[in-house]
Amino acid sequence: MRITVTSSKAFILNSLEEQTVALLRQGKQGISPTIEFGLAELVRQEMRSLARQGMAGCGEEELLEQSIRQACDALQARVWARDMRFDFAPYIPGLQNSLQFPAKEIAELSRTHLDAVQHGRVPQLSRVNGSAAIPYEIFEVGNWRISYGLMARPLVDQFDLELVQDSNYYKLQGEWFPFVLNRKEMEFVLNEDGTVFVTIVKFSSDYALTALGRLFRVCEQVFREASKS
């Protein structure tokens, strides 16, 4: 089964680009609810990304403004590439209004996280890179006291995945996302954005080590046959 996998951000941009172009061709006026939803989601993702980079220290208003600018610019660039013009200005007041409190929350979380890392209350995120055809990284979700799971994340925005029903390492379950890759009763969840997740909460550290080893093997298998599209 060959499936094209895109990251969440790439999918949203692709979808909004198509819908914006379709709106222009249909000549529809007014605020499109779906474009508004999609833009808000892009802005939330930008805010989270900027906050992780420590940008939120400048304040929630600047965080929100910069995220809105980046999201609209990214979409505008797509539309321009198709020789069209779309006015996103009417969407901005709604975005500023609906996202002011999430911006405050994210900015606050960014400040407390920076403080927690500096004082050693949370570990620095350590990543391990894989070596399959599609580059990916694996990291732990959790802290010193509890681990929720291990996640593998592809480092490209779009690629084609080749999934086989019974590979020599795992058994594929499910007809569509989220797929389950089962290896000796350990279940790895392959989601629509290409991430692979295995839960390790409630289990021992031996289980966690086993999960880590198998996650590498699963990713090497899944991403080995993939190709950049």
Next chain:
Amino acid sequence: MPSGTLSRRPITVIGTLCPGAIAPLTVKVPCCRLPTLMPIQLHLEHRLLQIPRPTQSLAKAAASRYTMRFQFNNQLAQTQLAYTPSGTLDLPENVLRYMLTCFSEQLVYQPLEEMQYYFHYNTGAFLDPGYPPLFYARQNRKLVTPNKSAVAGIGEAVAGFLAQRLYKCRTLARPNHDYPDIVMDDGTATFLVESKATVGPIAELAKTLDEELPRMIAYASVCLELDARPAVGLLVGTALQSDTNYYCCITEIRV
């Protein structure tokens, strides 16, 4: 700790912990026999409502004015409203855990364990020694109820899972504490997914979903006017009957 014998079988993992490292990383991991997790069985019922224009307009009126609901319900009664059983779908617990991360807007720790604890209480096991003796000191008509955030979170996760699996949708947006719960896209239409969840009877859940119809139809109708593509409303109700059996009522609304 998982039971069973441990054997040590080294595997070699090639990777880098930090830039510049060139030595292969060798990780020795023991092999453990793993506990078997029962999948959760989703018992599905489905109905498809094709809503003509006049009913869409009535829905907009009913969403704003309660007295219009009577007119709206009369109009809708002419449509086939009964659910059709649609089989069962196995949902592995580990998939549900990940779906909770993807779709739940509740800040709740281990909602599945919350529900397991609640269902365990319902078996009467708390009468045995070792359990807390306070929960059955009921006052008046108050019932012992589970963590509402856990129930709601699981409902949202199940709704997202079903929309992905059954309709091959992808997540476009997760409106924060807004309407609907999830906005998805299958390439041809926008899916507006709203979730309701309960531990109560299925009949009550069906009634709650019926009450949601005016709002969802009205909103789907607005999207049809203003968007480039049609919108499909998905009302997904989940009744948690036990920790391994959920009943899901799916109302698909096409305008």
